[in-house]
Amino acid sequence: MVLYKDGKVYLKIVYWGMGGSGKTTILKTLYKITKESKKDIIPIGELQIIEKDSGATLYFDRGLFQSTKQKKVFYRVYTVAGQKGFSPLRRKIFAKTEDQTDAVILVIDSQTKFLQDNVESLLELKNMARNRLINEIPMIVMLNKRDLEDIIDVEDFKLVLKDEKLWYEPDNKLYIWNPLIYSSCALYEKHKEIYRSFHECARRTVLYHIYGDGKAPSEEEILDKSIVNI
Ligand SMILES: Nc1nc2c(ncn2[C@@H]2O[C@H](COP(=O)(O)OP(=O)(O)O)[C@@H](O)[C@H]2O)c(=O)[nH]1
Ligand SMILES: [Mg+2]
Structure with missing residues (x-):
């Protein structure tokens, strides 16, 4: 939920996916990249990584990032525990x-x-x-672990999105908000598309918030967005 505090805006972004798909690794790599080189976001404080064998009862990770161009914009970033038994916890993280x-x-x-x-x-x-996916909640897809063999074809995954009605045709006004599909690798040594995918998600989140009042804005609504540097 968009939170306002002391003139600041806090946006909540969640990495979602099956157990072992790489969410924690992505968050750690994003943290390192944005800490070590000059990017449009910087991490604030440390990541909170709560792993299963830590004995903690809460299984999720989170981190706080700040936009360096729009200093009042903050991103609260979460990952969910993907394992099948953790559905109630995922609901708590995602849909509280x-x-x-x-x-x-x-x-x-x-x-x-x-x-x-x-x-x-x-x-x-x-x-x-x-x-609410796409029309109210911007969505980005990462096909992760692209460094491995025997991997899902990008076009095949697009078909999955189409089957699930998460892909719009060009005549639909939501077409411009179709999930971008990034082919990523989360391992820090050969990281690929980790920063870019987050940046695009953050950009869309701000646009939905500023121009769409919490919904996908139309092209007309964002036409003059170039004056806003996100
Ligand atoms: N080869 C490869 N391994 C990855 C990649 N991303 C994550 N992993 C590995 O996959 C395993 C599960 O990753 P983790 O981040 O814990 O998954 P999570 O359950 O989604 O948080 C770990 O051993 C990671 O090192 C990737 O892009 N390529
Ligand atoms: Mg994890």
Whole structure:
């Protein structure tokens, strides 16, 4: 949920995906990249990584980032625990009534053998978002682990999105908000598309917030967006 505090805006972005798809690794790599080099966002404080074997009862990670161009804009970034038994916890992170998610990044484990698990994770997300994906909640997709062999074809995953009604044709005004699909690698040594995908998600989140009043803005509504440097 968009929170306002002392003139600052806090937007909530969630990395969603099956267990082991790379969400925690992505968040750690994003943190390192934005800490070590000059980017449009910087991390504030440390990441909170709560792993299963830590004995903690809460299984999620979170981090806070700040826009360096719009210093009043902050991003509260979460990952969910992907394992099947953690659905109630995911609901708590994603759809808590007083703290709804503003944007989602779906992280897919690209290995072909996990296609069905990925689809199940997407179905759960759809169910929790109650028809608000894309039209109210901007969505980005990462086909992660592209460094591995035997991986899902990008076009095939696009078909999954089409089947799930998460892909609009050019005649639809939501067409411009179709999820961008990034082919990523989260491992820090060979990281790929980690910063770029987050940046695009953050950009969309701000546009939905500023121009759409919490909904996908039309092209006309954002036409003069060039004057706003996000
Ligand atoms: N080869 C490869 N391994 C990855 C990549 N991203 C994550 N991993 C590995 O996948 C495993 C699960 O990653 P993790 O971030 O814990 O997944 P999470 O459950 O989604 O948070 C770890 O061993 C990571 O090192 C990637 O892009 N390529
Ligand atoms: Mg994790």
